[in-house]
Amino acid sequence: MSGWRIVNVMVAGTEVASEPSFAERTLLVFPASGEGEALAGAFAALHGDYLLGRLSAFAIEDDKLVATRMAYGGRISLQVRLARGIAVATMREPCAGTETISLGRPSSVPVARSPLAGNRIGLEGAHIVVSGGRGLDETGFALLDRIAAQVDGAVGASLPAIDLGLASVSRQIGQSGKFVTPALYLAVGLSGTPQHLAGIGSATRIVAINADRDAPIFRFAELGVVADARTLLPELTAALGRRVST
Ligand SMILES: Cc1cc2nc3c(=O)[nH]c(=O)nc-3n(C[C@H](O)[C@H](O)[C@H](O)COP(=O)(O)OP(=O)(O)OC[C@H]3O[C@@H](n4cnc5c(N)ncnc54)[C@H](O)[C@@H]3O)c2cc1C
Structure with a gap:
């Protein structure tokens, strides 16, 4: 050397x-x-x-x-x-x-602690991640929270969604966020940029919901649904609710 x-x-x-x-x-x-x-x-x-x-x-x-x-x-x-x-x-x-x-450890590393809002299941080790992007609003993220609870999954988000205050920074997935390796990744209102995909393991199966049929995320998704999330998410959570109660 x-x-x-x-x-x-x-x-x-x-x-x-x-x-x-x-x-x-x-x-x-x-x-x-x-x-x-x-x-x-x-x-x-x-x-x-x-x-x-x-x-x-x-x-x-x-x-x-x-x-x-x-x-x-x-x-x-x-x-x-x-x-x-x-x-x-x-x-x-x-x-x-x-x-x-x-x-040794650095003598002073400032640590800011803030309570997690909404979904409590951590991204680390989650089997299912239900993730939202700039295509969602507050109602959309509330529905993601509910869907995550129904499937025992964790909520994730893109950087723009976090910048918009739709999710806590601890939920950010991607190049400057967390790296996750769930079995299933539901990507809703996410375009599929390299910076976001950098946070998803290559063995993860992606299911995407996007209003734009040309969105890049569909090139990486195993299953893609071209739909308006405002219509589809309420139907999805209702269907999951029926499945749980039967
Ligand atoms: C150095 C650097 C680091 C970065 N790190 C990260 C990172 O860690 N994580 C990250 O995510 N980004 C990161 N970014 C930002 C990244 O470049 C993109 O801006 C970001 O990933 C795009 O997020 P998005 O998919 O939510 O938004 P957009 O690209 O704006 O996509 C929104 C999508 O929502 C769809 N949509 C809109 N309305 C609806 C609807 N009603 N129903 C369904 N779909 C709808 C649109 O068709 C679109 O495809 C980084 C950028 C830089 C420069």
Whole structure:
């Protein structure tokens, strides 16, 4: 690994007052756990030049670091080449045969807590996700909440829907939101942009409801319904209600 220093970072349980400094051409590999990723992000913001995300592999070629990571929900593989800098990444397994250091949690990470509104089932590990986009309004999201409760599913949303205040930010799915891998993803009033699809696992089966027959989401959906959600969602929740009561 000529030219580059590769350092495994263990997350220490206690705070570390002073952190070691690193020369150019260093790759710091944190564990791909919730705590490891949080610390990697905080460390990169304070001391790093590049935050590479979760890597599946890396190599040194012609003195350049070549980092490989998956993107768009595992649909494509990206390679990032760096000639120099302090790079921060996470990996599931520590790199064999390299040095290991311990870093503590950042001493002050502001945490804002807010109660979850509406649907209480979390997106993490949900078997069914019922998700809405800009094509819905408040009534539409209230119906999604009801449908999610009827099928024991979790409610998800696109970034614009969250910006409109239709769902809490903890419900955002996509490139800058959560990554979900349910068996079934009901996409309602969502156009199917790459940024949204990046948050859905490639093995998930998508069922889409959209008023526009040319909406890109239909290219990714196993089943598509061209319909106005304002008409279809009340019918869907009524049908599910009849199924539950019989
Ligand atoms: C750096 C970056 C990160 C981003 N991260 C994310 C992310 O994490 N998650 C995310 O979702 N987006 C993200 N975005 C935004 C993304 O580019 C899109 O703007 C967004 O995904 C579109 O959301 P949407 O499908 O809800 O809205 P739109 O694209 O506006 O689609 C709305 C859909 O609703 C349909 N519709 C309208 N009325 C009805 C009706 N009555 N019944 C049925 N269908 C109807 C329309 O036909 C349309 O297809 C990101 C963008 C950037 C630049």
